[in-house]
Amino acid sequence: MAARRDGQPVCSRCWQRERRVPQPCSVCGRTMKATKNTPQGRVCYTCHRKTLPRKPCWVCGKTVLAAAHTEEGAWCERCRQAHLAEPCSRCGRTAPVAIRDEQRPVCKACYQRAHQRPPRRCVDCGEDKPAARLTDEGPLCERCDNRRAPKVLCPRCGKTRKVGTVRTGVCRACAQRAIPRQPCRNCGRTRLVAYRDADGEPWCDRCRRRAQAEPCSGCGARKVVCARDHIGPWCTACWEVVRPGPPCDDCGQRPSMPMPGADGVARCVPCHLAAQVPCARCGTTARAERHWPEGPVCLSCVDAVRLTHERCHRCGELAGVFRREAAGPLCPDCAGVTFSYHCPTCGAMGRLLRGQCPSCTARRDLGEVFTQPDGRPAAWLAPLAELLENYDNPYSLSLYLRRPGGQLIRRMVTGELACTHQALDELRQTTAVQHLRGLLVLAELLEPREEELAQLTRDVQTLLERVTTPHDKTILARYARWHLMPLAHQHAEQDAGFTYYQREHLRRKLDTARLLLSYLGTRGTSLATLTQPVADRWLIRNRPRQHHARSFLLWAATNGLAPAHIAIGTSRHTGDREIMSDTDRVLLAVTLETDDTLPLADRVAGCLVLQYGQSCWRLVNLTADDVLAHPDEPGILGLRLGRDPLWLRPRLSALLHRLVTNRRPLAGALRHRPTPYLFPGLRPDRPITSATLQTRLRKLGVPSVRTARNGAWLSLVGAVHWKMLADLLGVADTTASAWHRENGGDRASYVASRLRQGQRTAGPE
DSSP states (O other): OOEEETTEEEOHHHHHHHHOOOEEOTTTOOEESSEEEETTEEEEHHHHHHHSOOEEOTTTOOEEOOSEEOSSOEEOHHHHHHHHEEEOTTTOOEEEEEEEETTEEEEHHHHHHHSOOOEEEOTTTOOEEEOSEEOSSOEEOHHHHHHTSOEEEOTTTOOEEEGGGEETTEEHHHHHHHSOOEEOTTTOOEEOOOEEOTTOOEEOHHHHHHHTOEEOTTTOOEEOOOEEOSSOEEOHHHHHHHSSSOBOTTTSSSBOOSSOOTTSOOOOHHHHHHOEEEOTTTOOEEEOSEEETTEEEOHHHHHHHHHOEEEOTTTOOEEEOOEEETTEEEOTTTTTOOOOOBOTTTOOBSOOBTTBOHHHHHHHHHHHHTBOTTSOBOGGGHHHHHHHTTOSOHHHHHHHHTSHHHHHHHHHHHTSSOSSHHHHHTSOOOHHHHHHHHHHHHTTSSOOOOHHHHHHHHHHHHHHHTOOOHHHHHHHHHHIIIIIHHHHHHHHTSSSOOOHHHHHHHHHHHHHHHHHHHHHHHTTOOSTTOOHHHHHHHHHHTGGGHHHHHHHHHHHHHTTSSOTTOOOOOOOOOOOOOOOOHHHHHHHHHHHHHOTTSOHHHHHHHHHHHHHOOOHHHHHTOBGGGEEEOSSSTTOEEEOSSSSOEEOOHHHHHHHHHHHHHOOOSSGGGTTSOOSBSSBOSSTTSBOOHHHHHHHHHHTTOSOHHHHHHHHHHHHHTTSOHHHHHHHHTOOHHHHHHHHHHTTOOTTHHHHHHHHHOOOOOOOO
16 A cells, blocks of 8 residues: 555555656657656657567567566567466466465456455446546546546547547557558468568468367367367367356256356356346346346347437437436446447447448448459459449348358459359359359349250250260250250240249150160160050059150150150149138138238238139239229229239229339349339349249248139139139130039029129128
8 A cells, every 4th residue: 555545545556657747758749647767758658668679489489579588588478478377276267377376376367256346336327336446526437437538539530539549649440440451371361460470471360360279179170279178278169068167057068157147047158148037128038138237138128229319418429328317318338338339430320240330341341252362352343243232231231241142252253263154054053153143144244044944954964964875865865955945945935934844844854754764774675666565664653754754755756766656645634623711711811901010012912812813923923014003993903914904902902002112122232123023033134933922922821822722713703704704814715614614603504693693782892
């Protein structure tokens, strides 16, 4: 104890620090309390340390300011700390020894945890915490002491920063950005230099950690060493399982944390993060996002503080509202709670993603992806970068760049992957590859093409590679080239284009021909010597492929490759006549019309299926030009499905009007582009697939699109003449007539039923 002030003891260090008078440094010019007398004048400790001689560390070889000297030579601070580190007798973590308790080493964290400073009532926040500084007003906790630090205007970014973060005349963020980046010797990326090897070459922090990794004693993977014991090194994940300590009260498998939770339960780290506890603010039982002075707080309450911005009545700054007092709103800093919700780049307040707001993080990730190893941007991919900048959700853009799509773009930037259709065709055709191909076409970096035709060509090559007999491979190649591919091109020239189901149908035809030829090879015969008993025996085993085999044998017989007398009967498709009951169908349709919580596109599609028996393939190909407005009744819309317009009910018309106004592509980068389709897909020039629409309708409660359509058709043919239905719904007359007969009627029964029913009184909808 050096002195007493107001009856409170003051240590010598604090007493000397308060007695020192701030003086300007003769080198940097900053006014500092901690200065040193030199022949050149008063010099601050930072400038004084720069003048001290540097020596090479005898352990790592780095030329640094020596932290200690021994018989071996000079030691740098890092090697000295690592040399003095021992496994702590309390937590087991390898760290420098703070004290020894009965000859047992104790680290600094465990010592401070056991010998905490006595709490005092902070004069600013009113919380009982250890005092960081004693003022004339009273004790201040560490957070309030930092908050009271004066602020200056940074001359580079123009933002007001605290004095404690000012270095060389600029704020810490500007100083960090001003540090020169250099290419890493190992990975070649331009990053901050973490350390230099014996040759003086720079290494980034990621490569340094990988180089210093060791095999873990638990999992065996090469990872950064977290702790060591008598067994060997341990990574962070394995050490949390084997470190000494009482077991977790929840799972009982891992050691618990040194300090119990807010509810007094000792939990391990995973259980502590996943624990469902009552929120101290709203009372909701949820995972604790933060632990504030009042207790655990859920994510919704933390977001309420992040996103509610008003001026604090104490400091006058525009910040989040932590709580409201009688004098006005109080910001988190003035309340003694510090957590990150200010973006250091743009100053926006809200959730942070990897240290920045989502928009700044997305722009940073986008710049890193399109930067070559030499630090220059990839100019030839600039249209793709401009297209990705149009993502309306920065979270989606950051997630896309960190997933397989972003990895493919990185390979293009580095030159590992060429920006051509041929290079993409050589990859496994995943969703990421198909989506990137569509983006490159929209960015006009690739020529547009018929993707289903290209996929059919790849399917043909894959099937031919599975054939080992040269003669059979020749027959299959001729069948694909002169029969299947012309059919595919014929479908592609139509208005509907070449669809996925048509491609799958042709692929199954070729696969059936391959299986038939393989079977003939195992029987010791060939296609030219095929007999009727052998063909019948194969058809018995492959009854679902009868239709495809008949097409192949007809083509082979026409070209003289198979006997002409082989007969295969046609398989009649009867169809699934299972229906959805009228009660379930009508109730679900009313729910879709009135429930605003469901997706709008799914509601419109479900109503058209349940009420008018439309197929999903027909719905996904509807465009905005197919929507008509009633000339006499305002607000009533219709669809052009057949020769006559189909006018919809008022509620369904209102939903369709909202869909036409709000429709946009599903891909985040393309939502600003117009699309003609009512149900657009990922790309504006493509609709959603019918399989995807069926999956979304099943989630709404439609058990099967087929059963819903069957129920709707049976209800419609009982109320409207089948010929009128064919003209309204755009189906063939034979289809509408078949449904009329399925309902138990004939061509004359409709008139008789209308005469028996008489005139009905129109009721409400």
